[in-house]
Amino acid sequence: MADSARRNTLLGGLLDPIHRSGLKIDPKRRRPRRCKSAPLTDFLQGETNGTQQRPFSESIFKKVNPGLWKVAIFLLVYLGVGTVCFYLVRNQIKGKKINGVLDSVYFCIVTMTTVGYGDLVPNSVASKLLACAFVFSGMALVCLILSKGADYLVDKQECLLVKAMHMRNKVGQSEIDKEIETYKVRYKCMLSMVILVLLIISGTVFLVKVEKLNVVDAFYCVCSTITTLGYGDKSFSTKAGRIFAIVWILTSTLCLAQFFLYVAEVNTEARQKELVKWVLTRRMTNQDLEAADMDSDGVVGAAEFAIYKLKEMGKITQEDVALVMDEFENLDVDQSGTLSISDLNLAQYLNR
């Protein structure tokens, strides 16, 4: 409110009389404006020549993109420790047992994914507390897998799906890449749905063939498992069934969760696109011009316009801009309102 009031008073007739006369068109005056791409991560690393900066930047980029191998190692360590622990307390777990080690891995997976059939349940203080510890850390691990690993795998598979869709009309790799870029989230969503359907079918067929359930019971058990509901009236009770379950439960629960994440992402993206469209088609008013004019020179440059519109789209906030502006003031040693080579040289000279 205060902001709006200030703009209106500042605007009044301040800018209007100055620029109303400048109504002339000269196509040759158009200055070239190149859209340079953002500095790339690896380019940045190659560019930094200060020995002090290098390790810091490298450590940051490693943290931002922890590899898939890290997630895989976490999962293996978790399952390894879980299996050993539950194997050690196997006599304090009651229920339908088949094979010591297999049951431990199966129990570990059923607990970690929070399916919790209840066909095997801890039966002593130690085993109960152990199960509590493992379900919490398992949930944290599932979050980590969802945030890193799954996304990466789907990224890799995406191209195959789009290729399959265009089987009839032969298109080149570059066209496929371009189409994937445009509808990225949509394809991810579709791909995880395809995988999910395959997992549901394979699970149902397996339960009918191996566990000898009827089709409805098999489908019910599949749904109860992938949603991590796990009532436990139907579960994997044969040796082959539990071996299958170890792999199938882990993949299918993760796949459904990932699918929900992608659906949410598609929704967010659609809303964001609508907002971007609205911001770009909204008519610029004199108030907007005044507000966008960061250096108060009466005109709005390309970069000033971009910042104003990106703020309106919610991509950046005023705090982001303020933070960068502080740094700009520091760098602008000769206080000319612009940065030039002379500023850089002067800064180097003063720091010597």
Add this chain to the structure above:
Amino acid sequence: MADSARRNTLLGGLLDPIHRSGLKIDPKRRRPRRCKSAPLTDFLQGETNGTQQRPFSESIFKKVNPGLWKVAIFLLVYLGVGTVCFYLVRNQIKGKKINGVLDSVYFCIVTMTTVGYGDLVPNSVASKLLACAFVFSGMALVCLILSKGADYLVDKQECLLVKAMHMRNKVGQSEIDKEIETYKVRYKCMLSMVILVLLIISGTVFLVKVEKLNVVDAFYCVCSTITTLGYGDKSFSTKAGRIFAIVWILTSTLCLAQFFLYVAEVNTEARQKELVKWVLTRRMTNQDLEAADMDSDGVVGAAEFAIYKLKEMGKITQEDVALVMDEFENLDVDQSGTLSISDLNLAQYLNR
């Protein structure tokens, strides 16, 4: 790589000789640079005077911020329909029954949150398929609640927590607001942890007092419930217990999920801050200056600097900027490289 090569050749000795001589400091030359805040949503709506734009913008902002009431209505409708459905098939559900309607609500909550104790299980084709349908829609609803409702409620409670932390040294509301703004995600994380601990304690005490479990079993049942594990060997089996469970299961499972979301957010924010710090303290090189200079006038203005740094921080992408630049070219009717009142007037004149 190509980008880096182009920058180096373009830079060579092009900018250096021009600006090396401009090494003079004149504090009075510093131009005032105001940091204006981003246009607010309600301000924007008040400002648009075109009758065509208004309904569109309003519909967008309603979509972006669907009210809490919408989520509450969804939840009530879901529970209402679920209770009626499961009440109608109550004879096809086997297990420990206490009271028709109460059991239906309880079964609905246990299914929707994917706790799935298995103390009540569907026992016919119809009830099994009904449970499958309800668990999928329940998961979608939980996602919706997590994305909208919970966040809103925690926002409202935040202030109380910070006030409680500052009980000794009396601080004003404005200072509390400011502190909340700075550590927003951290406080949300702490608050949901406090609520979670209270829910765990209340659940354990209730199970010990009312369901007559020993302390370890009660804690084990609480952990098994809030993580939606639900082995089902311990569950709510008295009338009072099931009434308590209806409210407690819904709040505690949502609270734990929300807590995990906030922890993920805190991590992301910490990484983002590290990156921002690195980007801001990295020394500007001549290459950077050249790359940041969008209008190629040899100097980098405040807005150009901001865009360059924000791209480096990953807050905006080159596509975002390119999209806005297209719009800028359209608006810049007199093709002067800047927007002024004359451009706006000219555009109005041409559209007439």
